[in-house]
Amino acid sequence: MRLFLESVGFGISAGALISLAAVGFTIQFGISNVLNISYGPTLTLSAYLGYLLVLAHVNVWLTVALIGAAMGILSVLYNRLFITPLSHRGGGFVGVIIGTVGAGIIIQFAITLIAGPSTFSYGRQAGRSVFFLDMVFSVTQIILIGIAVVAMIVYHLLLTRTQLGRGMRATANNAMLAQACGIRTQRIIDFAWLISGFLCGVGGVALAITTVSFDFSLGTTFLIYVIAAAVLGGIGQPYGAMLGGLVVGIGSQVAGTYTSPAYQDVVALGLLVLLLLVKPTGLFSSGTAGARTLAQG
Amino acid sequence: MNPMEYYVTIIAVYLGTDLIAAWGMNLEFGVAGIANFAYILLVAAGGYTYAVLTLGSSAAHSGFQQYILGVKFPVVIAILLAMAVAAGLGIVLGLTGLRRLRPDYQALTLLIMSIAAGVIVTADNGLFNGNSGLSLIPDPLASLSITASAWAYVALVAALCVVSLVIVRRFTAGPLGRTLRSVRDDEQAASAIGKNVVGLRILVQAVGGALAGLSGALLVGFIGGWAPGSWTYVETFALLSAIIVGGRANNMGVFVGTAVVLIAVLQGVQYLPSVPGQPELVPDLGWMVLGIMTIAFLWIWPRGVVPERRPTYDSLVEVERSSPSSPLHVAPRRPHARPRRPAPTAEVAGSSAVLELTDVVRTFGGVRAVDGCTLSVGRGTITGLIGPNGAGKSTVMGIASGFVRPDQGVVRLNGRDVTGDGAHRRARAGLVRTFQLPREFGGLTMIENLLVAIPNQRGESALGMLLGRSYWGADEKECLDRAMGMLSLFGMLDKANEYARRLSGGQKRMLEIMRALMLQPEVLLLDEPMAGLSPLLSSRVEEACTALRATGMSMLLVEHEMGAVERLCDHVFVMAQGRVLVESSSLSELRTQQAVQDAYLVG
Numbered sequence: 001m002r003l004f005l006e007s008v009g010f011g012i013s014a015g016a017l018i019s020l021a022a023v024g025f026t027i028q029f030g031i032s033n034v035l036n037i038s039y040g041p042t043l044t045l046s047a048y049l050g051y052l053l054v055l056a057h058v059n060v061w062l063t064v065a066l067i068g069a070a071m072g073i074l075s076v077l078y079n080r081l082f083i084t085p086l087s088h089r090g091g092g093f094v095g096v097i098i099g100t101v102g103a104g105i106i107i108q109f110a111i112t113l114i115a116g117p118s119t120f121s122y123g124r125q126a127g128r129s130v131f132f133l134d135m136v137f138s139v140t141q142i143i144l145i146g147i148a149v150v151a152m153i154v155y156h157l158l159l160t161r162t163q164l165g166r167g168m169r170a171t172a173n174n175a176m177l178a179q180a181c182g183i184r185t186q187r188i189i190d191f192a193w194l195i196s197g198f199l200c201g202v203g204g205v206a207l208a209i210t211t212v213s214f215d216f217s218l219g220t221t222f223l224i225y226v227i228a229a230a231v232l233g234g235i236g237q238p239y240g241a242m243l244g245g246l247v248v249g250i251g252s253q254v255a256g257t258y259t260s261p262a263y264q265d266v267v268a269l270g271l272l273v274l275l276l277l278v279k280p281t282g283l284f285s286s287g288t289a290g291a292r293t294l295a296q297g
Numbered sequence: 298m299n300p301m302e303y304y305v306t307i308i309a310v311y312l313g314t315d316l317i318a319a320w321g322m323n324l325e326f327g328v329a330g331i332a333n334f335a336y337i338l339l340v341a342a343g344g345y346t347y348a349v350l351t352l353g354s355s356a357a358h359s360g361f362q363q364y365i366l367g368v369k370f371p372v373v374i375a376i377l378l379a380m381a382v383a384a385g386l387g388i389v390l391g392l393t394g395l396r397r398l399r400p401d402y403q404a405l406t407l408l409i410m411s412i413a414a415g416v417i418v419t420a421d422n423g424l425f426n427g428n429s430g431l432s433l434i435p436d437p438l439a440s441l442s443i444t445a446s447a448w449a450y451v452a453l454v455a456a457l458c459v460v461s462l463v464i465v466r467r468f469t470a471g472p473l474g475r476t477l478r479s480v481r482d483d484e485q486a487a488s489a490i491g492k493n494v495v496g497l498r499i500l501v502q503a504v505g506g507a508l509a510g511l512s513g514a515l516l517v518g519f520i521g522g523w524a525p526g527s528w529t530y531v532e533t534f535a536l537l538s539a540i541i542v543g544g545r546a547n548n549m550g551v552f553v554g555t556a557v558v559l560i561a562v563l564q565g566v567q568y569l570p571s572v573p574g575q576p577e578l579v580p581d582l583g584w585m586v587l588g589i590m591t592i593a594f595l596w597i598w599p600r601g602v603v604p605e606r607r608p609t610y611d612s613l614v615e616v617e618r619s620s621p622s623s624p625l626h627v628a629p630r631r632p633h634a635r636p637r638r639p640a641p642t643a644e645v646a647g648s649s650a651v652l653e654l655t656d657v658v659r660t661f662g663g664v665r666a667v668d669g670c671t672l673s674v675g676r677g678t679i680t681g682l683i684g685p686n687g688a689g690k691s692t693v694m695g696i697a698s699g700f701v702r703p704d705q706g707v708v709r710l711n712g713r714d715v716t717g718d719g720a721h722r723r724a725r726a727g728l729v730r731t732f733q734l735p736r737e738f739g740g741l742t743m744i745e746n747l748l749v750a751i752p753n754q755r756g757e758s759a760l761g762m763l764l765g766r767s768y769w770g771a772d773e774k775e776c777l778d779r780a781m782g783m784l785s786l787f788g789m790l791d792k793a794n795e796y797a798r799r800l801s802g803g804q805k806r807m808l809e810i811m812r813a814l815m816l817q818p819e820v821l822l823l824d825e826p827m828a829g830l831s832p833l834l835s836s837r838v839e840e841a842c843t844a845l846r847a848t849g850m851s852m853l854l855v856e857h858e859m860g861a862v863e864r865l866c867d868h869v870f871v872m873a874q875g876r877v878l879v880e881s882s883s884l885s886e887l888r889t890q891q892a893v894q895d896a897y898l899v900g
Contacts, residue, residue, distance in 0.1 A: 035405060089596055093401050094332040098541065099595050101534045102588035109585040112578070224412055231409060235402070266420045269413035276406045 002134045007257035008250055009135025014225075015249020016148035017206055021222070022229035022241040023155065024199030030172040030236035031192040034083055035097050038104035039200060039226065043219030045107055046071050046204025048115060054122050060209065064147070068201040075197020076190050104220075112216045119213040144206050151199065152242050159238070168192055172236065224265070225252075228272050234282030244283070248272075298444040306447040308564060313454035314516040315539070315559045319551050320465045321508030322536045327545035327605075328469050329501040330481025332404040334533055335390050335411040336509060341418075341528035343383040343510025344517035348431045350375035351518070362426045362433075372437040372518065379514035380507040387506020391499050411530040418525045430524035437518050450519055457515065461508055465548055468504060471766065472748070472756025472773060477501065478546065479738045479749045485700065486736035490750040490816060491724035531584075535559060538591040544601030546740075553602050562586050609794045610744055610777060650709075651676045651851045652728065652820050657696050657706030666692040667703070668875030674820060679842060679852045681862045681884070684872035685897050690855045691733055693872070694824050697853065698730035699723040710820070725752060727819030731826060733855075735805035737812075739798030743789065746797050746808055747780040750815035783811050787837060803830050810838060820851045827858045839865060859884065871896065 021043065028034050046067050053063040086099045130137045137145070159165035170178040171188045179185045207222055208214050229248045233240020248268055256264030275283065318340050325331040348364070355367040370378070390407060419428045438446040468474060480487045480494050488494050517523050535558065543554020566583035594601060650673035659667040667689040674680040682690050695701030697708060699720035708716045710728050718726070738746050754776060755761045756769035784790045787807055792800065797808060810826055823842075827835045835858070842852060842865055856862050862869065863884045871878045871887060873896035881887050888894075 033401065035401065035408075086592075086595060089599060094326075094404060095541075095595050095599065097332075097334075097404065098534060098537050099592050101531070102538075102591040102595075105531075105584050105588035106592075109581045109588075112581055224416070227405075227409065227412070231405060235405060262420050265416045269409075269416050273410060273413050276409060281402065 003257060004254065005134035006136065007253045009132070009137060011250030011253035012135070012246070013137060013141045013145060013210070013249075014253060015246035016145040017203060017210065017245075018222075018225045018229045018249050019242045019245025020148045020151060020199055020206065021203035021226045022233070022245045023152070023238050024196040024203065025226050026230040026233070026236055026238055026241040027192050027196040027199075028079075029230070030238070031168065031175075031189055032079065032083065033093065034079075034087070034100070035093075036083070036100045037097060037223070038100040038107060040219040040221075040223030041104040041107035041111070042071065042075075042197075042200050043204035043207060043222055044111060044214075044216060045219075046201045047208035047214055047218055048111055048120075050205035050208060051120055051122065060122065060124065061143070064202055064205045064209075067205045068198040071201030071204070072194040072196075072198035075193045075200065078197075079189070079193040108216055108220065115216070117215065119215045120208075121213040122209050124209055140209060144210065147202065147206065151202070155195070155238065164188070164191060224269070225249075228268060231282055232272060232275065237282070240282060247283075298447065302444060302447070304568075306451050308560060309451045310454050310516070310519045311564055312556060312560050313451070313458045314512045314519075315536075316458055316552060316555045317461045317508050317515070318512035319536050319539050319543075319555045319559070320461055320548060321505040321512070322533075323540050323546065323548065323551045324465055324468055324508070325501055325505040326537065327540055327547070327551070328474060328481065329477045329498065330400075330484075331391070331498060331501060331505075332400065332407070333387075333390065333502070333505070334404055334408040334530065335414070336505070336536060337528050337530060337533040338390070338411055338414050339383040339387050339506045339509035340513040340516075340532075341414075341523075341525070342386050343379040343513030344523050344528070345425065345431070345513075346379040346382040346510070347375050347514035347517050348434050348523045350378055351435055351437070352431065352433070362429070362431055364426055364431060376511065376514045376518075380510040383510025383513065384503045384506040387502040387509070388499055391502035408530065411533060415525065415529050425525065428525060430522060430526070432522040434517060434521045434523065436521060454515055454519075457511065461511065462548060464504070465508070467762050467765065468501070469546065469548060471761075472754045472769060472776075473762060475741065475745055475749050476757055478740055479746075482738040482740045483736050485720075486732065486738065488719065488721040489698065489700070489724060489730055489732070489736075490812060491721050491729075491752055492749075493721050534591075535563060535587060538587055540601075541599075542590055542594045542601060544603040544605060546605040547601070547603050550601050550603030550605075557602075558587060558590065562590070605740070607742060607794070607796070608745065609742075610781075649675050651711055652697065652853065653707075653709040653712075654693065654697060655707045655709070657693070657703040657708065659692055659696060659701055659703050665875050667696065669706075670872065670875060670877055672870045672877055672880070674851050674853045675868060676851055677846060677849050678867040679846055679854055679865050681866035681869035682853060682855045682872060683857070683859070683862060683869060684878070687874075688872040688896075689875040690872055691824060694730060694733075694822050694853070694855060698728060698822055700730075724816060724818075727816075728822070729813045729816045729818035729820070730822035731809045731813050731824055733824040733828075735802070735809045737797035737800065737805050737808050739796065742794050742796055743800065743808060744777075744780050744784065744793040746812055747783055747815050748776055750812045751776045751779065752816055780815065783815060787811055787841070803834050806830060807834060807838070810841070814841075814845070818850065820853065821845070823852060823854045823856075825855055825857065827856055827861055835861070 025036070025039050028036050028039070049070065050063045050067045053066060054060060058066070082099070082103065083096060087096045124140060128139050130139065130142055159169060167178065167183045167188045168191065170181070170183055171185050171192075175185050178188070204219060207218060211218070225248055229244035230241045231244070232247055233242070233244030251271065252264045252268035255267030259267065318336075322333065322336050325333045325336070349366045350368055350370045351372065352364065352367060353369040355362070355364055390410065418425045436446060438449050441449060468477065476487075476492055477497060480492060480497055484494050539554035539558040540551055541554070542558050543552065544550025563583045566579050569579050569582075572578045652674040654673070655671050656669050657667055657671075658665065658669055670689065670693055672680075672682070672693070682693065684690055692701055696703045699715070699718055699722070703716065706716070707714055710723065710726055715723055715726065715728070738749065741749065754769065755772035761769045781790065781793070784793055789804070789807065792804065797805065800808060806826065806829060810823070813821055826838050830838065839861055842854075846852065854862065854866060866884065868880065868882050869884050869887060870880045871893050878892055878896055879887060879890060
């Protein structure tokens with residue numbers, strides 16, 4: 001039991017980060033029907049940009065906020081100047097996926113070119129430990145979990161309590177109809193990409209803070225967990241991604257504890273594959289997403 | 298062996314194996330529209346199978362490497378089995394797309410599978426020897442000198458490239474290629490004209506998989522090793538990139554793309570001097586160029602260096618102009634491959650209804666779109682189905698044609714229960730629909746859109762695949778005559794070679810109707826055929842309907858244009874809120890009824 005709770009504790013820390021990034025990833029799919037593979041290299045980019053600020057003695061939590069804001073703005077531009085024109089020009093969904101892979105490769109290469117293949121560290125000490133049940137958290141982890149929880153709550157309130165959030169849900173559901181209803185979908189889409197980029201920036205820096213050291217492959221490796229969480233929760237569904245992140249985080253940690261650390265990813269991804277074979281639309285999806293309403297022809 | 302020869306043979310084998318894989322992937326992606334992001338898995342599976350079938354027992358390596366099976370088969374058998382394993386895996390992956398899954402979910406599922414497989418293979422030591430992979434795979438031509446063996450291998454790969462091209466062409470050219478491209482352009486419309494989309498996809502996944510397996514086996518046989526690191530999902534994108542740069546659905550284009558992207562760029566950079574201290578820099582540069590090239594082509598030339606060919610049929614247009622024939626009256630119904638239904642015997646003919654829907658119910662979420670609807674279409678009649686928006690007319694059309702499965706109720710065609718049959722089976726049985734919004738095959742020309750709809754073309758069959766043009770050439774000519782006849786009947790011969798996506802809205806609607814007629818249906822379901830048509834085209838459709846009825850065809854017509862309904866229909870059903878409100882043989886009589894007026898006003 002003790003071992004179990006311990007691994008659950010590690011899982012919560014990991015899961016909070018995955019959730020944060022997965023919500024950002026899933027928003028893009030939900031609002032723009034884009035599977036953005038360059039999301040991984042963008043996480044890496046955030047970590048490296050954050051490293052520059054930390055080097056310049058900027059407070060680490062301020063760095064998180066600053067990078068979040070910067071990546072939010074970049075993300076809007078990325079969608080406006082790259083994703084949207086590409087989907088009009090290059091042949092739809094698959095073309096855009098391929099385009100984002102290309103963009104991801106370019107980002108990752110540019111990082112390697114400038115920063116080199118060596119590893120970097122934010123150099124944060126683990127600090128005081130906090131015990132809860134049999135779980136152990138460092139103060140940094142607690143703060144990061146807190147950031148993730150607050151971000152999720154704010155996002156939830158945004159979706160349900162504000163006009164903008166309702167517009168986002170409407171646009172995700174049916175962009176054309178939303179536009180016909182007088183919703184300014186372009187603004188909504190921009191806003192969604194802003195949030196998505198913000199979460200990506202925060203996620204990337206947070207990831208770099210928690211890992212001992214990182215290199216250019218940081219985000220690409222992490223993207224596997226992010227995609228797993230988003231798909232598990234039903235891609236395009238923000239709440240699903242939150243829950244999916246926790247499930248993937250805790251699941252892989254517990255599995256790693258009871259088998260061997262080498263099997264951590266195997267178990268997580270193996271379960272995901274099984275799930276996809278049984279229910280390809282994910283655990284928490286409404287079920288209508290998989291089959292289009294065919295009645296309208 | 299001098300260094301020059303060494304490099305040339307390596308490059309030649311890489312080119313050959315990449316080419317086979319790229320052709321296979323192009324068949325799936327470019328021709329059939331399957332975004333198989335797990336394609337590289339199939340190549341890897343072929344390579345692994347070949348390795349374990351030629352390495353001999355695992356024990357011989359005294360614990361140096363572990364793998365399953367471990368036997369020593371002749372090379373030819375090993376290659377064939379590698380192809381079989383990859384084809385099988387391709388089918389399994391294809392099955393994930395069997396359920397009516399949105400293409401983006403399919404792509405995502407396959408991508409996940411590919412990533413997951415990479416992680417699982419490298420983590421596990423017992424099955425695939427983990428990250429280090431397999432080595433010491435014997436040279437199949439070891440009896441020759443090193444130089445001779447290398448060149449012999451090049452010759453072998455070259456020969457198999459030619460064989461692969463011949464096989465791929467059987468699927469990309471001719472009627473079968475046309476059918477596959479129709480599935481690519483619009484799956485639902487393809488099943489509406491009787492194409493077995495699932496079957497076709499499985500076929501393509503099997504063939505694409507077999508080619509992937511061949512490619513993997515040949516590469517592993519040459520380099521003598523199998524490393525999981527060289528088969529990651531990024532490699533799938535390299536293949537896709539080659540296809541996009543070269544030209545989708547064009548085998549020649551894929552050749553160019555492979556030579557440029559996979560060989561000149563990705564292999565070429567290996568011959569650049571490496572930067573001291575940064576060994577990864579040069580290969581990374583290759584990937585960067587690949588990324589930039591892919592985006593540039595998607596952005597500026599999405600059709601690639603050698604774009605998909607547009608088949609044109611100019612000479613025949615002239616012939617047809619001089620001797621217009623009416624396919625509606627003259628052409629005999631094409632025999633179907635298997636007995637579609639019992640000939641209308643006495644008891645079946647006893648009921649004069651050719652199509653009957655009994656108490657069908659369909660709910661979407663909480664909405665009962667169709668709520669216990671019963672209607673029938675009399676043989677040789679035009680039956681109207683009218684009602685306010687949201688009455689459930691289109692859902693009824695979907696249920697009748699097999700696109701929407703009813704929650705309850707029975708659909709009968711000629712007295713036979715067809716409720717369980719999918720859309721393509723019903724289309725083959727003579728029950729064909731058109732769509733409310735035209736669903737043309739945009740990447741096919743007008744004439745190809747009509748040709749593809751003809752049932753049981755010789756060129757689509759297994760025999761046609763094996764025997765080639767000599768078997769289906771004459772049949773194709775006959776089909777072309779019919780399609781041209783149809784175009785001339787509707788006065789659209791001049792658009793024969795225009796891509797369907799470039800047609801106007803009205804022209805697309807006409808195309809939709811013509812395409813359905815190419816199947817010579819027994820019952821035609823027309824979903825608002827007049828909407829958005831000019832008065833001229835509209836009257837042409839009306840004339841055609843009347844003429845078709847005279848040939849014995851039955852029609853169910855959903856239409857808001859009441860004048861047309863009044864002129865055409867022998868019988869009219871009025872629907873509101875998912876039910877049939879009233880029916881009558883006279884629209885003018887219905888117009889006076891209070892219930893009908895209420896339904897339209899209240900809606």
